[in-house]
Amino acid sequence: MINLMSDTVTRPTPSMLKAMMSAEVGDDVFKEDPSINHLQEKVADLFGMEDALFCPSGTMTNQIAIQVQTGRLDEMICEQSSHVYRSETGGYAANAGIGVKLLHGTNGKITADQIAKDINPDYDWVPRSSLVVLENTCNFGGGSYYRKEEIQPITDLCKEKGLALHLDGARIFNALTASGDTARDMGQLFDSISVCLSKGLGAPVGSLLVGSRELVKQARRVRKVRGGGMRQAGFLAAAGTYALDNHLDRLQEDHDRAKILGEQLAKKSFIENIRPIHTNILIFDVKAPMTAATYLEDLKSKGILAVAFGPQTVRFVTHLDITEDQFQELVRVL
Numbered sequence: 001m002i003n004l005m006s007d008t009v010t011r012p013t014p015s016m017l018k019a020m021m022s023a024e025v026g027d028d029v030f031k032e033d034p035s036i037n038h039l040q041e042k043v044a045d046l047f048g049m050e051d052a053l054f055c056p057s058g059t060m061t062n063q064i065a066i067q068v069q070t071g072r073l074d075e076m077i078c079e080q081s082s083h084v085y086r087s088e089t090g091g092y093a094a095n096a097g098i099g100v101k102l103l104h105g106t107n108g109k110i111t112a113d114q115i116a117k118d119i120n121p122d123y124d125w126v127p128r129s130s131l132v133v134l135e136n137t138c139n140f141g142g143g144s145y146y147r148k149e150e151i152q153p154i155t156d157l158c159k160e161k162g163l164a165l166h167l168d169g170a171r172i173f174n175a176l177t178a179s180g181d182t183a184r185d186m187g188q189l190f191d192s193i194s195v196c197l198s199k200g201l202g203a204p205v206g207s208l209l210v211g212s213r214e215l216v217k218q219a220r221r222v223r224k225v226r227g228g229g230m231r232q233a234g235f236l237a238a239a240g241t242y243a244l245d246n247h248l249d250r251l252q253e254d255h256d257r258a259k260i261l262g263e264q265l266a267k268k269s270f271i272e273n274i275r276p277i278h279t280n281i282l283i284f285d286v287k288a289p290m291t292a293a294t295y296l297e298d299l300k301s302k303g304i305l306a307v308a309f310g311p312q313t314v315r316f317v318t319h320l321d322i323t324e325d326q327f328q329e330l331v332r333v334l
């Protein structure tokens with residue numbers, strides 16, 4: 001099967017497995033796993049931030065970031081299609097006990113002007129606006145990305161108004177590949193960043209929360225209370241280190257392939273509304289009487305897996321486990 005369901009479906013490559021199996025490990029709950037310590041220092045340094053914390057998932061790093069930067073009776077501001085709102089089971093409410101103000105952006109992106117209108121005044125009838133969350137790239141926005149120049153006014157606004165700014169960087173390296181900005185640029189713009197290793201980078205598990213020493217210290221406590229403290233997880237961290245050393249440079253290939261698939265789909269009379277293709281995500285609609293379900297069924301019978309993003313909407317994601325032969329077959333079938 002050619003699996004375009006997500007860039008999370010990748011399996012460790014033989015060299016990655018080798019790196020994992022030869023990892024030096026210890027008990028990370030005592031901060032004594034050298035492979036985890038190494039990965040945390042490496043990622044903190046990459047983003048030019050003080051510290052980082054290895055966690056099992058991107059949902060956990062986002063949820064920890066939300067909890068440590070808000071208090072009860074607060075509210076976070078984010079785009080209506082953002083993962084922290086739509087795809088983390090309402091964790092902002094369940095874990096942090098806060099509300100949410102949803103903005104309607106363009107392809108998942110929001111601006112400082114929009115945010116400024118929705119920061120609540122200091123008044124006892126309204127929740128306190130304490131956090132803004134951006135996503136880069138935007139998953140439901142079709143893999144769109146922010147450039148540093150677009151984020152800077154949001155950073156300035158948050159500083160002026162005393163709000164924290166978190167980046168859900170599940171696909172931050174796809175964004176950096178497309179924009180040409182650096183991880184350090186991002187580190188200067190945000191108070192905290194979630195960095196996933198198990199999306200385009202191809203590691204089996206893991207996300208890091210990056211931020212100041214004080215923020216990461218708080219984050220460690222919250223990771224513990226959520227049961228996210230792991231023991232000899234250096235085997236997993238070694239996969240992440242391997243991914244950062246070997247799989248960053250190839251992300252452009254995923255982006256190029258998504259464009260080629262988009263061109264192929266554009267020729268089809270039964271496909272419409274292909275969203276602008278910026279990175280490795282391709283979202284489009286199929287025309288009635290066809291539905292996403294019937295189209296996916298047909299693809300499946302031809303050896304291709306993808307997911308529905310709505311009754312008429314389909315998502316393809318390209319990633320490192322699609323071989324050149326599979327890609328050629330994919331183009332032929334489409």
Ligand SMILES: *Cc1c(COP(=O)(O)O)cnc(C)c1O
Nearest residue numbers: 057058059060083135139168170
């Ligand atoms: C995948 C994803 C996450 C985190 O997902 P996990 O499966 O918990 O690692 C967070 N944000 C976005 C935008 C994502 O696509």
